[in-house]
Amino acid sequence: MSDTDLQHLTPDEVELWAQGLLPAARALHLSQCPACLATAERERKLFVELAQLQRFSPEFGFVERVMAKVRIPTPSGGFKQ
Secondary structure, eight states: OOHHHHSOOOHHHHHHHHTTOOOHHHHHHHHHOHHHHHHHHHHHHHHHHHHHSOOOOOOTTHHHHHHHHOOOOOOOTTOOO
């Protein structure tokens, strides 16, 4: 068993596992570490829940309506660009 097998998974590795992309050498750690497995399963559950959220997009003209309300201050006094 190498030192990497003993190290807990990093957050990036947990995310890779949740996506099914974690290298086998690091995935072996999950079979031996209940703490990492619990964390990884929570991450995978989150991915599944996010994928099930309803997708939406703003209606036509949304950007224009928002930008019409944005006020950009103008420089005062002797300010030169």
